[in-house]
Structure formats: structure tokens, C-alpha cells
Amino acid sequence: MALSQKVNIAYNEKGGPLLDVNTDKKIVYNTKDLNLWYGKDHALKNINLAVYEREVTAIIGPSGCGKSTYIKTLNRMVQLVPTVRISGDISYRGKSILDKSYKVEDLRTRVGMVFQKPNPFPKSIYDNVAYGPRIHGIKNRKILDQIVEKSLRGAAIWDEVKDRLNENAYGLSGGQQQRLCIARCLAIEPDVILMDEPTSALDPKSTLKVEELIHELKKEYSIIIVTHNMQQAARISDKTAFFLNGEVVEYDETDVIFSNPSDKRTEDYITGRFG
Amino acid sequence: MALSQKVNIAYNEKGGPLLDVNTDKKIVYNTKDLNLWYGKDHALKNINLAVYEREVTAIIGPSGCGKSTYIKTLNRMVQLVPTVRISGDISYRGKSILDKSYKVEDLRTRVGMVFQKPNPFPKSIYDNVAYGPRIHGIKNRKILDQIVEKSLRGAAIWDEVKDRLNENAYGLSGGQQQRLCIARCLAIEPDVILMDEPTSALDPKSTLKVEELIHELKKEYSIIIVTHNMQQAARISDKTAFFLNGEVVEYDETDVIFSNPSDKRTEDYITGRFG
Amino acid sequence: MEANSAIKEGNAVNVREMIEEKKSKRSMTNVIELIMPKVLLAIATISILTTIGILFTLLSETIEFFSRVPFLDFFTGTVLRPLSQNPEFGVLPLLTGTIISSVIAMFVAVPIGLMTAIYLSEYASDKIRRLLKPMLEILAGIPTIVYGFFAFTFVTPILRELIPGLQATNILSPGIVMGIMIIPMVASLSEDAMSSVPNSMREGALALGSTKLEVTKKVIIPAAMSGIVASFVLGISRAIGETMIVTIASGSSKNFTFDITQSMQTMTAYIVEVSSGDAPSGSTIYYSLYAVAMTLFVFTFLMNLLARYISRKFREEY
């Protein structure tokens, strides 16, 4: 039986889910009956999924199955596409984020995101990291200095860039750029970090570095990562959700998914029989 | 031992190769020590290859190995790229085509080409097929009518289009468009037909039709076909050349290549171990 | 041994044979093939000849002009009295007129054009953008004579209600109207620059909790800066070269002043005045036409070079 059916949730006073009663683990995100359409295109179908605190949750599945769409729904970036329609509910820390009254800017300061292609701003390394704190009103240079250092250290890139903080971020290699983007995301001290195939544009060595970093980050942050590298999911995640055609086929402990999947399609996918 | 080393060739009076003495088969193209560079990029390395009359010769290999480059060298289309440099020799029917005195227009009227993506002209079906004869000076409408019908029949598409010859070719399905392109090519009654992944943009049904067509065409034309669908090569070709990194790794009867390749790399590729 | 097999025997038509046969007669095709590149090259050089023609006409008469009026007097003179018995040819009144009118135009066109670009590129939905952009383009397509009429018969009277002491012909009104005319140019070039900033940049900033304004200010505008600045420079160049609006709405006083309520003449309007008076060739005033035109040409040429330099040199790499 898949995890999504096993969950037994404690609710907060407003009716939002907070705790998995079975495991006593805190729930960060709970998705209930989520459906999403791009125009007429039904991209997500009845998604039910609980994401736990300080864990790495991997989302795998073949191309076009809705992985990116789902993860972008979690910080409402998906709504930048004008044709999107959503039904169902996602609660973050017990509050429904699909509610109109929930400010996206607020949500996104708590939920950081790292993209498939590194996308540093065309500014200096320092300004890239300081961007987030600055827009939130932190102007004090000393404090900014500290934030920048801490975030770059947190993203395991400090030693490589500490002498060139004022150089343009585009002078960095792809792997460094990606870690810089992670640092940029850490600078606003998020609660959750969403990662959409963060290593797919990187070479194996850089990929390894980022994977190690994710392992470190998990101590402080909850991480949701999309990947279509099965090995990667197996290496770094605690839980894995397998998406297919917009549906969650199976969601469980990563060990279970990779060693003993309960659905035939999951097995087929993992053993490389399609996708 | 690969075919390219087994060949024993009879030469014509000008020194061009014409006949494989071992098999008594007529040689259409003979490539000798061909090297090609795009700027500094060495795309073809020491190619030696003999193509036989009224056979289907398949060229396979992983992406970027030089298949398209080679086949485009056979009708000198590759020289549309300004940075191209060529050394070595290719003789067609005993005459060196890399020679300056060989007019490309002449060569290309004898050697037709079908491309990866169907590329009909934005004209009517009729005008598409009549294009070649017309540019070569055939203006008589009656003769053109006959040529168009014959070519469309030859490309096994006559029945589907005979009532809409004056409609725009873009109204056809992808598979029909590709057969129209073949018909267009047949209209100037070439000697050789080059095909660069002619079915890779088509659905399985259309692919099958084109493959059947190739089987038919082989009775009258010599065909060189690039494909990265191994099954296709196995199904339709008489000989197969395996390219890797701009080199011919192995060239032999298709049966031999697929059942008993002499090179480890060929075997790896065919069994899907890389590429 | 004959290589070309005759396999198509029995066919009603033998295309191959016909082609071979026609080939011998197709010398025409070959001739065309040979001469066409040369013909086209000749055609392409007409644009170069045009430039040479412009330079040559302007230069030769300008040189004659400077043999009569010292170079320094021309460029430092504050009095322009070309028709007078004792003519004086100081170009400064025209230069200030030109620069002041262009500056006024840019005061209108830069903020409004840029904000329009921001709205279209960052805020407007696809549908609205597709509706508004062509409407703005209409503004760019209106003949300048119409703007001149508009400035003279509509904007000036309104401005005179608001600003006492504004002359009936003044540089302010045509300046403003020129600005309006340039808005679409600034807006559409800036919008192009901003839309070509990759979406990943926008997403990156939004994902950090930025508002759209912050994304625009901190990420999009800096990234698109070169294109935006280039659009300003091109706008200035356009304003400098604009003729009819100033001619109609600013009169032909050659005041050397910085008072925008006054009538001033621009270089372009001077050319119109002198040429509609049809200066007899050979007179100094006739040559002054070319000297002023040369100055104008150099001005706009430098502006265009600058615009191109900016957009090439400072193109961000993302």
C-alpha cells in the first residue's frame, strides 16, 4: 500500500493538516485532490501527497508527466501561465495556499526554488545572493555581508568565490552557477526548497557536489526535488513519488519504491522499460 | 573482415572505379580516403566506401557521427556550408565529383535527395513534382502531366492525391508529404536516391509505407539511406555501414553487421549499449 | 562502358534523355547564373551610392561655405542673420533650438515610453498586449505634418492657457508633440529589449518572493539596459531630424536663448525656411543650407553609431 493512502493526519484548529499521526512527523505540504489544467490539457489529476519536514522528497516520472507542473504549483509559480485552472487544495503549514488571500510573495519567501537551468541574475555574485534580503528591506551592509557569506557557505561554494564576490555571476561554471542559485535561495532563509531537475544541466562532478549539498541542506530544510535520474532519486531522497500522465502512481519511502514497488508501472519505469 | 577491405575494383579508362571484381556488381559511388572538416572540426575521417547499383545501403551510427555529413557530400550539398574543407576523393560512375569541373547541378539531377523532415515547397502538389522537370527546361504541359503521374505512382501516393493535385502540399499529412518529396525526387529520374532519416519524423504507419516504397524503388534505383533506427536498417538494407566519430567502423552485408559484427563497437551499438 | 543505364526503357517519356537534351540548350540559364550576382551587387551598391551622394553633396557645398564663413564663426556664433544685408552665420541658435526641442521631446518620450514598455512587457496579459501594441504603432505611423497641425492648432493654445507668457510660436509645444510621436519608438524598442530577457530570470526573481515591480526594477531593467538606452538614443536621433512639427509650430525666429516659451528654430526648420525661400545658388545663404545639413547629418550619424555601439557593446550575456 502506497504512502499516500497510509497517512493519518492531525489537523490544526483551522482544519489544516500538521502532523502525520502514524509517524509523528511534521507535515509541510499536504496536497488534496489537486487537479490542474492548461487550457483544456489536464496536466495534474487527483494528486494526493504529503511532504514531510526535513526530508528530501523526490518526484520522478517520464517527460511530460507533470513533475514540473506539480512542483511549480507548490509555490504558485504555475499561475504565471495565464491559461492555468486549478481545483483541489494544497495546504502549506496548515494554511491553504491556493486561497486568494494567501499572498504569493509571502509564500515564495518561505518556499525557495532552484531551477533546471542555473539562472543567476546578470549581476555580481554578491548582488545575486543579496537580492532576496534586499527586496525584503535589509539594507545594512554588515548584515548583508554576513548573510551572503553564510548562504554561500551553506551552498558549499564560499571557498570558490570568496575572492571574486564582485565579479559577474556569468563568469562561473554551470555547476558553480547552480550552487550560487541555491545560495541565493538560502539567503532568505526559506523553510522549503523546491528543486526542478537541479543537476540535469550539470556535468557528473558538479552533480555530485550538488547532491552532497542537498544531503547537508536536509538537516535544516525540507526539500522537494524533481529528477529523472533514478539513481539520483535513490541516492538522495527519503521519499519518492512516481508520476505518470499527471497522476501519482505510487508514493512511498524511497527504499520501498526502488526495491519493492507495489505498482507494475513503477517497476517498469524504474527498470527502464519505458520513458 | 569488413567489406570495405574486401572490395576488388575494376577501373575505367579514366581511372574511376566501376565494377567490384569479386562480386561482379556495378559500383555507383566509390569513396577513397575522404576527410572533411567544418572549420577546425574534423567531421569525416578517412572514409572508404563503395556503394553498389540497385542496392539499399544503410548508414547507421550515433548522433553526430557524421552520417548526414557523409551523405550530403555525395551530392555536394555539404558545400553549401561555407567553412567546409574536403580532401580525398569520391567518384560517381567513374568520375570524380569533387573535381571542380563536375557541375553540381548535373550531379544533383542524377542523384536525388530526400530529407529528414518532409520539405515540400509551399506550392500545389502538382507544382511540387513538376518543379524538377521544369527547372530543367521541360515546359510541355502534356509531358509534365505524364511525369507527375508517373512519379506520384512511383512514390505510391498517386491514389491518395490524384483528385487534389492543385491543392497546396501542406494540406497533406506528414507521411504523405514525405512520399510527395520522394515523388518530387523521382520526377527527374535520378540514378541514385539519398535519404537522410526519411522516416524519423513519421508515425509508424507512414514509416511502414515509406519502407515498402524503398523496397520497390530499389528495383530501379540505387539507394543510400541514413537511419538511426537499427530495425529499419536491418529490414530494408542490403549493406550497412556503421559510423562512429566520423569514421567507418564497419561496412558489410547487413546480415553480417547485425548477426555477426566483427568490431566490438558495432556490436555494442547494435545491442543498444551506447548511443 | 556506358555507365548511365537506360533502365527506364518503355516509358512514355524519357525524362533523363530530355534533361540531357535540354541541357545543351540551356546556355541562357548559365548566363543568368553568371550575371545575376553581378547585377544584384550593382543594385546593392545603390545604397552605398546614396550615402556617397549625400556625403558628396553636403561636403562639397559645405567646404565652399567655410571658405566664405570661418569655421569658428559658424560654430561659436550666437547670431544667425542669413538674409540680412550684413549676414551673420552663427549656428548656435539652431543648435540650441535643436537640442532644446529634442530634450523636451525626450522628457516626454523617455518616461512615458519606458513605462509603457514596462507595462506591456511585464504587466499586461498577452491579450492586452496584442491589442495595445498595434494601437501604439498607429501613433508611430501618423505623418509628422499631422502632428505639426496638432501642435499648432491644439497643443499650443492649451499650453498658452496654462503658461502665461508662452509665445504663440514656441519650442515647448512642438517639443512635447515630438515626444509623443517618439513614444511608440522608445516603447517598442525598450519592450523588445525587456521581453528578450529570458523568462528564467523573471522566474528566479519571482521565486524569491519579489513583486513584479521589484523584478522589473532590479532584474529586467538592468538586464535590458543596453537595449533601453539604445532606444533613447535612437529617439533623440529621431527628434533631432524631425522637421515639420517644429517648422509649423515654432516659427522661424533665430533666437539664441534657453527660454522654452520662446520661438526657436531648429536645424531642420532652417533648411525648410531657406529652401522654401529658394536661395539662389551661389549665395552664401545657399551654401549655409548645406553646412547646416552637414551638421545635422553628423549629429544624427553619431547618434545612430552610438545607439548601435551601446546595444552591441553592453549586450548582457545570459
Added chain:
Amino acid sequence: ACGSGNEEATTETNEQTASDQTEATEDETEEDATSDLSGSVVVDGSGTVYPLMSVIAEEYMYTEQENVSVEVSRAGTSAGFGRFLVENGTDFNNASRQIKDEETAEADAAGFEVMEMKVALDGLTFVINKENDWATDLTKEELISIFHHDGGVTKWSDIRPEFPDEEIKPMGPNENHGTYEFFYEKILDKEDLVDHVNLQQEYSTLVNLVSEDVNGIAFFGFGYYVNNQDKLQAVNVDFGNGPVEPSLETIGEDAQYAPFTRPVFTYLNVDNAKAKPEVLDFALFVANNVNEFAGETGFAPLPEEEVQAYVDALEGLK
């Protein structure tokens, strides 16, 4: 449009009479042969005379010679002479002053004969803003002091102490114009104008400037005043015998406004007239009809004998 019935009738006649079964629609021209002319007549010169000549030209084309094109431009008297006094120059040059000796010399040099035709009398009119209630009557000397470089007048109060203490804004047509030269030579006795005089190419600009500026004062031909009486008022000039209002009655060679009255001319290239019958025909038409149109365009007509003399002289050219 009104006159269209007439037009059509004329058109028809002309179309039917391809060769020579013509009867002249009007009987002023005596010879049948001349009533079927074609070709073009080019008239340039004075802007003051333009309204009169354009009306005559129009009448000629509408009622007399459908196929003759009379083009009228108005570069200004002096500029017009520039185009007139050259080989293949214009056929007529209108002038609001008499031709100068050096200009006659140019014609001689170019090798053609020029015939002077007075066409009407014009009063140099000074106009002020409608709201100006103090300067409605001025003496000749006072007027001159406003424009004279040595007049010592910059404010109204400099003229008479009871006038307002405000800067006068003197204006006039620029040096392209005969009106300017008449003013400069005949009124100011070739003394320079004040430095701050605002000289314009277009009379319309002057009309606008004065109509919108209480302190403006400009001079130009009476016709431009007549057509803008709703926007401007004329200064009554005291030549010593009390203020005289410029009007068709007072403008005349011996009438009260005489000191500011000037004849206006058109100059005919006689060689062109001999070579081109349509030029001569138009000249005759002008001579025959000018008095009829003078009044409606703001000019005082000439004595009939004077006009008849031109008619005779022109007939002699045939």
C-alpha cells in the same frame, strides 16, 4: 463645391474642341488660336501678391484655358527674383517692391528682357493685437521709432508715457520678402531694424503671433490684414494730418495713406512670353482682369489707363 456646374461646362467644350472649332468662352481674347492653349506658366515671388495672383491664375484656369497650368508659388520677392533671373527661370515674378538695378543687370546678363507690370496698390499695414487699446493711433514717426535700430524705443511707455510699461514685440516678414525691403529702403531709409525684431518667413506666423500677443506689432501688406480683421486690428497712422485708417479708399497713389502705399508688381520674362503663347496669354489675362480681383484680395485697383497700357504693350508682343 459651387462653381462645379460651370467647370463641367467648360470641360466639355474643351474636350469637344480638340482642334480648332473653338469659340472663346470669354471674348477678351481676340484671336481664336489662343483659346486652345496648353503648357505651363510658372509664377513665383511675393507672398503679398500671392493672394491676388493665385485668384487670377485660378480664374484663368477655371474659365479661360483648361489645359494651361499656371503654378503659383510664393518664396518672397527677393527669393523669387533668384529663380526668375536665371536661364530657364520662372515666367513671372511677383514683387512687392520694384526691381533693383542689380537685378535688372542680372537679367541683361542672362540675356532676356523683363517687362514690369504694376498690378495693384498695397498699403503697408501695421497690425496690433485686438486687446491693445492704446496703440490704435500712432504717428508715422512713432511707428518708425519702434522698428528703427536707433529709435530708442523698447517699451510702449518709451513712446508715450501713458502707454503701458511693457516690452514691445516688433515683428515682420524676413528678408526673403519685398515687404521687408520696401520697409527697409523706403520707410527706414536703409537704416537697420532693431535687433530684437522677430522676422518670419510665413505671414501666417506673424498673424498668429500678433493675434496672441498684446504687445506684438507687425507690418505687412493690407491684404493679410483684411483677411484677419477678426483677429487683428490695424494701426491708424498719423502722417501729419490726423490718423488715417488703412482701407481700400485711403490706399492710393494720391490718397491719405499714400506715404505707406506702394505699388505691387509682377515681372514678365518677355522672351518666354514670345516663345510660349500661353505665357503671353496669361499676361494679357492678368492685365485685363487684375482690377476686377484687386479689391476682393485687399488691394486698391490701378487707374484703367495704366492697365490698358500694359494690354497694348502685350498685344504688341504677339
Added chain:
Amino acid sequence: MKYVDAAVVQKKMNSRLATNSIAKTIFLLSTMFGLIVLAVLIFRVLSEGITWINIDFLTGRLSTHADRAGIMGAILGTLWLMVVVAPVTMLIGVGTAIYLECYAKRGRIHSFIQTNISNLAGVPSIVFGILGLTIFVRALDLGNIILAGGLTMALLVLPIVVVASQEAIRAVPAQLSEASYGMGATKWQTIKNIILPAALPGILTGAILSLSRAIGETAPLVVIGIPALLIPFPGGIMDRFTVLPMQIYYWTLDSSLVAEYANLAAATIVVLLVVLFLLNSIAIVIRNKFQQRY
């Protein structure tokens, strides 16, 4: 240690959001400003001119009497001007574009011509007027006739056609020309039979836009010299002429002579704008109708 204080972030959030919505409103208003001016301009022109537009005005001859003045001469002048401009710019413009895109090697000559064309695009129109006056009117002694005006205008709008044609030619997929070469067609055959027909909509769009620019231009013609009163209709390219914008110019100037001339100017503007609007609509229709289907 936490540097980012959630409470502070929360507090700032509201003012940031408010700033954003205010800015959005300002941006929208700026966008509307241009459109409002456009509306006012059109309204003004219509209200002054529309009642003056009737068949007699459109088909009548020019006159100094406002009530019987017509603009047929100016309309015909504009048309004749186009008779010169259209073929000349098309020939030179498309020829140059073909040369640059299909024949010229990327190198010195190519970038020289290309740079030259973009520079020409920035030369003020009045300078072209001086060129036309000096070369066509005086040196070639054509006088101020349609041919001289048309050639001047043709050079003025040439860059528009060149750039549009270049873009159109570049947009023709390489696979089409490859297919043609593959059949043994020569370069010119390929250009003539494949590339030009496929690029035609883009070329036509550019040509129409260049024509509408030429129709609206005044400054070069002022320099060349157009008579203030010219009544007969032009019958060919060797005739003298006037055009709609020149008529607007003179009537605007002379509105101080006869007040109704302002209405005539406005009515002529209406006609000119309608012509331009029609031309642009045609361009849009062509662009949409023949949008690439390959």
C-alpha cells in the same frame, strides 16, 4: 542564527505590495496616455474636417476658394509618386536584400553594406530632400517633377524595404532551398522559384509600410519645392505635382489668410489617415494570411 526576521519581512510585505499596485496603475496610465493623445488627435481632426469631406472635395480641383477646393490633384499626385516609388524601391530593396542574404559572403563587403543601410535608415528625411534637390532636381535638371520627388522618396524608404525583405528571406527555411538545390536547380532558379515566392508576403508587407511612409512624408518635398497653387491634375511622372501632405502644409500655413483652410487641412488629414490606415490594414492582412505554414 537567523538574519531574516520573519516579522519584519511580514511588515514590509504590505507596503511592497502597495507600491507594486501603484506602480502598475502608473504604468497603465502611461500606456493609456499615448492612446488618449491618439484619440484626441483623431477626434480633433475629424470634428474639424469631416463635414468638409464630400464627393466634390475628393474629386474636385484645387482652388483658392475654400468652398470649391478639391484634393483630386493631390490624390493623383500621391498616386503618381507611388508609381515611381513602388517599383524603384522594390527593385533596389529586394535586389539588395537578395544580394546580402544569398550571395554576399559574410565579411567586409557584407557588413559594410549592412552598416550603411542601417545608417541610411537614421538619416533625417530633410537631408534626403537636399540630396534630391541637388542631384535630381538640379544636377540632372529634372525640375520639381514627380520623377524627381519619387526617386528622392524611394531612396528615403529604401532601408525599410531592404530590412523587411532580408528578414523575410531569412525566414524561408533552409530545407526548402536545400530541396531545390537537391534537384539540381541553380542558385538563381532556387531564389526565383522557391525563396522569393515564400518570402513574398514579408517583402510585400515591408513594401507597403515603406509606401505609407513615403505617402506621409513632407519635409523632402518642401525642400524640392512644390508650388502652393497647382490646379491641373498630373498626368504622368514628368509632370509637376502636389501631394496630400503638402496640401495640408500649405493650408495650415494659409489658415491665417482664409480661416476655412484649417478645415480643408483637417479634411485632407482625414483622407490621408484613411489611406494610411487602409494600407496598413492590407499589410496586416497579408502578414496574417500568408503567415508561415512550413
